[in-house]
Amino acid sequence: xxxxxxxxxxxxxxxxxxxxxxxxxxxxxxxxxxxxxxxxxxxxxxxxxxxxxxxxxxxxxxxxxxxxxxxxxxxxxxxxxxxxxxxxxxxxxxxxxxxxxxxxxxxxxxxxxxxxxxxxxxxxxxxxxxxxxxxxxxxxxxxxxxxxxxxxxxxxxxxxxxxxxxxxxxxxxxxxxxxxxxxxxxxxxxxxxxxxxxxxxxxxxxxxxxxxxxxxxxxxxxxxxxxxxxxxxxxxxxxxxxxxxxxxxxxxxxxxxxxxxx
Amino acid sequence: xxxxxxxxxxxxxxxxxxxxxxxxxxxxxxxxxxxxxxxxxxxxxxxxxxxxxxxxxxxxxxxxxxxxxxxxxxxxxxxxxxxxxxxxxxxxxxxxxxxxxxxxxxxxxxxxxxxxxxxxxxxxxxxxxxxxxxxxxxxxxxxxxxxxxxxxxxxxxxxxxxxxxxxxxxxxxxxxxxxxxxxxxxxxxxxxxxxxxxxxxxxxxxxxxxxxxxxxxxxxxxxxxxxxxxxxxxxxxxxxxxxxxxxxxxxxxxxxxxxxxxxxxxxxxxx
Numbered sequence: 216x217x218x219x220x221x222x223x224x225x226x227x228x229x230x231x232x233x234x235x236x237x238x239x240x241x242x243x244x245x246x247x248x249x250x251x252x253x254x255x256x257x258x259x260x261x262x263x264x265x266x267x268x269x270x271x272x273x274x275x276x277x278x279x280x281x282x283x284x285x286x287x288x289x290x291x292x293x294x295x296x297x298x299x300x301x302x303x304x305x306x307x308x309x310x311x312x313x314x315x316x317x318x319x320x321x322x323x324x325x326x327x328x329x330x331x332x333x334x335x336x337x338x339x340x341x342x343x344x345x346x347x348x349x350x351x352x353x354x355x356x357x358x359x360x361x362x363x364x365x366x367x368x369x370x371x372x373x374x375x376x377x378x379x380x381x382x383x384x385x386x387x388x389x390x391x392x393x394x395x396x397x398x399x400x401x402x403x404x405x406x407x408x409x410x411x412x413x414x415x416x417x418x419x420x421x422x423x424x425x426x427x428x429x430x431x432x433x434x435x436x437x438x439x440x441x442x443x444x445x446x447x448x449x450x451x452x453x454x455x456x457x458x459x460x461x462x463x464x465x466x467x468x469x470x471x472x473x474x475x476x477x
Numbered sequence: 478x479x480x481x482x483x484x485x486x487x488x489x490x491x492x493x494x495x496x497x498x499x500x501x502x503x504x505x506x507x508x509x510x511x512x513x514x515x516x517x518x519x520x521x522x523x524x525x526x527x528x529x530x531x532x533x534x535x536x537x538x539x540x541x542x543x544x545x546x547x548x549x550x551x552x553x554x555x556x557x558x559x560x561x562x563x564x565x566x567x568x569x570x571x572x573x574x575x576x577x578x579x580x581x582x583x584x585x586x587x588x589x590x591x592x593x594x595x596x597x598x599x600x601x602x603x604x605x606x607x608x609x610x611x612x613x614x615x616x617x618x619x620x621x622x623x624x625x626x627x628x629x630x631x632x633x634x635x636x637x638x639x640x641x642x643x644x645x646x647x648x649x650x651x652x653x654x655x656x657x658x659x660x661x662x663x664x665x666x667x668x669x670x671x672x673x674x675x676x677x678x679x680x681x682x683x684x685x686x687x688x689x690x691x692x693x694x695x696x697x698x699x700x701x702x703x704x705x706x707x708x709x710x711x712x713x714x715x716x717x718x719x720x721x722x723x724x725x726x727x728x729x730x731x732x733x734x735x736x737x738x739x740x741x742x743x744x745x746x747x748x
Contacts, residue, residue, distance in 0.1 A: 242659040246666055253670045260680045261523070265531035268523070394509040401512035404519050412526040417518075 230332040247337040269409030278348035281341045283407040283431040288338035297328040299396040302383040307390050309474050363442045367434035375430045377457040387468030406431040426453050510602045520548040537679040545617035550702045556603040562595030565648035566657045592641045629705040635721040636697050642728035652739025673699035693724045
């Protein structure tokens with residue numbers, strides 16, 4: 216409840232700030248709509264030549280793309296900008312002190328410290344695209360698949376958040392590296408396509424060592440096909456592993472943090 | 478003559494300082510470039526899967542090697558920055574341009590030169606990554622003859638100039654309408670997409686391809702890459718250069734006019 220209240224206050228302030236910047240809201244919305252159009256044209260071009268990609272049909276692939284972008288937009292709306300500030304400014308200037316002394320989890324508070332409310336609109340556009348794909352997908356979807364998909368969506372969002380955090384944790388040691396927040400942006404380009412298109416070594420990396428494919432592919436697969444409990448258990452396990460890994464590394468980083476002028 | 482030497486020295490020193498500043502953050506730059514490889518990797522795997530699952534030898538006159546080479550060069554052109562390496566908007570908005578106005582060089586020129594320097598640095602940092610990509614995807618990449626490579630280099634220099642001149646206009650609009658950051662990002666995004674950054678233009682529906690063929694966006698990605706792959710006859714290459722130079726003259730003239738008049742509105746404390 217405390218965190219929901221924090222989210223609400225920061226979101227409200229962020230919206231007031233964003234709407235003051237001339238043209239910001241309009242250009243963001245236009246850019247998202249334009250990018251969705253380009254993506255639809257891109258997949259049309261692909262599927263005018265083939266029936267399936269990585270074993271998935273046109274609307275399944277488009278769904279996976281839209282679903283990934285939905286998760287990415289949500290992360291931009293709530294946690295990405297705060298983590299970006301953390302990596303680029305907070306440690307360098309010592310502003311992280313203020314988050315350490317507050318009566319909440321500093322990692323969560325830092326993540327929620329700056330939000331991009333306009334990205335909620337983007338996630339809404341991608342949600343609409345997801346629904347459009349599901350209407351046209353042409354395969355029956357069972358109710359148990361839907362329930363498991365919703366559970367895994369939540370788990371996927373948590374895992375994606377943990378992956379975002381793990382890419383910025385080096386900021387505790389590498390103070391002058393500004394591009395850390397871009398790592399997750401680049402890596403998230405890999406989660407938008409069916410896993411089968413990647414070669415085996417890449418699949419191993421993207422499912423186990425940096426499980427960005429797990430975030431989107433397993434929930435989507437669970438929705439389209441009868442739930443495979445091996446994948447579901449794996450996703451829950453890898454999320455738990457990353458939770459403890461991130462927590463451990465974060466605590467290690469905090470111990471290394473020496474306040475202002477780190 | 479002596480005056481010209483001094484003038485050149487000023488700009489040379491300015492560029493040298495810019496270079497030093499950028500090279501101070503090598504690790505930063507290298508991480509950024511290294512993870513940019515993901516763009517190439519995604520399209521490498523996607524198109525490899527498309528050609529193999531459809532048993533295709535060609536799509537719109539492009540073999541798999543053509544398509545992979547296309548995306549390799551797209552990631553290279555993205556590294557050049559396409560005019561994103563310009564700070565004019567930010568400096569007008571914050572009022573920092575005032576410092577440049579009192580210095581003994583042309584502020585109009587200095588932001589253009591900085592954009593070039595940044596682009597060349599980005600390109601230099603891309604070279605080791607390009608080598609990794611070439612080793613990784615050697616069998617899928619088409620390398621040009623020396624003559625074609627030189628023609629490509631000239632074209633890419635013109636493309637960069639075209640992008641910088643167009644961005645210079647967008648940035649200088651800050652004098653009139655305030656912060657242009659959102660508009661610059663949006664325009665560059667549209668510019669890139671319609672120029673063939675995400676998909677080769679000839680893969681698009683015929684009607685859309687015809688429309689985009691009349692616009693200057695194609696000169697940023699589609700035309701240089703096709704020259705690299707030897708798909709453009711020499712007379713068409715010269716014709717493209719002529720059109721690009723014409724657009725560059727138009728854009729730089731507009732930039733000069735907008736900047737000069739904008740300065741009259743500028744109150745030296747930001748916008």
